[in-house]
Amino acid sequence: MSMLTLHHLENSRSQRILWLLEELGVDYKIQSYTHDPKTSLAPAELFAVHSPGKSPVITDGDLTVAESGAIIEYLVAKVRGGYLGANTTLNLEYMEAALGKSRWFCGEAFTAADIQMSFALEAAEVRTNLAADYPGLAEFLKTIRAMPAYRKGIEMGGPYALMGDD
Numbered sequence: 001m002s003m004l005t006l007h008h009l010e011n012s013r014s015q016r017i018l019w020l021l022e023e024l025g026v027d028y029k030i031q032s033y034t035h036d037p038k039t040s041l042a043p044a045e046l047f048a049v050h051s052p053g054k055s056p057v058i059t060d061g062d063l064t065v066a067e068s069g070a071i072i073e074y075l076v077a078k079v080r081g082g083y084l085g086a087n088t089t090l091n092l093e094y095m096e097a098a099l100g101k102s103r104w105f106c107g108e109a110f111t112a113a114d115i116q117m118s119f120a121l122e123a124a125e126v127r128t129n130l131a132a133d134y135p136g137l138a139e140f141l142k143t144i145r146a147m148p149a150y151r152k153g154i155e156m157g158g159p160y161a162l163m164g165d166d
């Protein structure tokens with residue numbers, strides 16, 4: 001797939017997209033355009049990329065995105081989504097491996113560390129397919145949810161929206 005390209009018109013609001021690309025550390029290339037010296041409009045080459053002939057415009061593979069706001073949202077989602085997704089996976093894999101080595105997070109006995117870890121896992125359960133991808137972590141949640149003190153805590157605190165059905 002071809003590299004993300006910013007179609008950049010000189011002296012224009014496209015400058016903000018250059019700044020954002022640099023902030024996000026995205027790999028990109030610039031296709032530069034200059035204003036028509038007679039009309040001050042964008043050159044015909046920019047109209048060929050996207051018919052209104054305005055900059056900024058980005059192309060990313062087969063996709064063309066115009067309008068500054070849409071471009072900003074696209075770039076932020078593309079980079080942050082990838083970053084968060086990759087880190088979530090790394091952390092869940094690490095926790096799954098830990099529970100592969102011992103019954104609880106700090107060994108064979110239940111400790112407060114398990115209470116500390118529970119929230120991240122309950123949050124992950126809502127956003128991932130924990131049962132299929134991380135069976136050890138899913139089993140951990142099932143086990144803690146059957147513990148009397150956990151259940152009493154739910155009773156004391158009222159409905160807990162992160163919880164699964166079981």
Ligand SMILES: N[C@@H](CCC(=O)N[C@@H](CS)C(=O)NCC(=O)O)C(=O)O
Pocket residue numbers: 009011012013014040041042053054055056066067068069
């Ligand atoms: N609402 C658009 C406006 C884009 C726009 O008007 N860009 C100007 C440069 S600041 C442009 O391409 N002018 C060239 C022309 O009108 O031919 C956005 O924010 O992306």
